[in-house]
Amino acid sequence: MSITLGQPVPDFTAQATGDTTFILSELKGKQVVIYFYPKASTPGCTTEGGDFRDRKNAFDAANTMILGVSRDGLRAQENFKTKQGFNFELISDKDETVCQLFDVIKLKKLYGKEHLGIERSTFLIDKDGKLAREWRKVKVAGHADEVLEAAQTLHAS
Template identity: 85%
Template sequence: MSVSLGQPVPDFTATATGDTTLTLSELRGQQVVIYFYPKASTPGCTTEGGDFRDRKAAFDAANTVIVGVSRDGIRAQENFKAKQDFNFPLLSDKDEAVCKLFDVIKLKKLYGKEHLGIERSTFLIDADGKLAREWRGVKVKGHADEVLEAAQALHAGQ
């Protein structure tokens, strides 16, 4: 079972930075941006996370929570968050339960070798817990701005 536009996103709980867990249903009443990135502390993922970090005040103003997800272990996520001064939680999805829910594990090629990995993707969930927008196969440049505009428009329409 995976998510689809206009439908409620199934609840999940995952290990988060700050020695906590995050449960999606506990965020009801707020919009939620969940972005999936391939690997902590790599150049594209660092840039993407920084773009979301630098726009957090604007996301807050649009009643929108930001959450980053990768398959990295919690220690790697903690280090990545601390080093980049991210002001939002990162989830460790080592068992790929959240990745599978959002169908972001794809066959990828790196240096001619195929492997399964996270396709950079972002999802915007409305305050009622329904999937409002999705971006798959994301290119980092300009992406956080596009997501912010969508979050602001969704918030304004409520």
């Protein structure tokens, strides 16, 4: 099953940093940015998280919550969040439930070896729980600005 634009995102529950459990259906009335990144504490993921962190006030003003997701365990996520001063929660998706829901596990090549990993992707869910935008095969540079602009446009409409 894959999520399609304009359709409701199926409800899910996930463990996150800050000793929190996220239940998507409880976030109705808020826009939600869910961004998937390959691995905590790696250069690209650190830059991407920092870009979202530095724009959090603008996302808040657009009634938009930010959530980062990777397959790292909760301890690795907590360390990553603390070390980088992230002002939003990170979901630990070790069993890939959320990754599968958004179809972000892809065959990747690293140093000539193939492996399954997270394809850097971002999703914007509207206040009614429907998928409003998606970005796949994300390049980090400028990405948070593009997502922020989409969130602001959606919030204003």
